[in-house]
Amino acid sequence: MLTINVAFLLVIVVVWRLRRRTEARSRFDEKMTAVIVLALGVLIAPTRVGQGILNVLGQLASGVTHAGR
Incomplete structure (x- = not known):
């Protein structure tokens, strides 16, 4: 039985979409990429x-906040 992890499939789709040239993207294409990335975030x-990504980003934001003071 073959199972496909939906989050892994979305990572492949996001990488494939972001590799395209910027000039070739329409507004709809950019919006669709944003929706796919949002769905990937909800799954991850x-x-x-x-949770690890959240912790790293929280520490990074805290470091930037302290560096700005």
């Missing part, structure tokens, strides 16, 4: 990887 968020 409750996982261990998602």
Whole structure:
């Protein structure tokens, strides 16, 4: 039985879409990429990887805030 992880499939789609030349993208294409990335974020968020990304981004934001003072 072959199972496909939807989050992994969305990562492949996002990478494929972002590799295209910027000049060739329409507004609809950019909006669709944003929706796909949002869906990927929703799928990754409750996982261990998602929590790790959240922690790293939180530490980065905290460091930037402290550096600005």
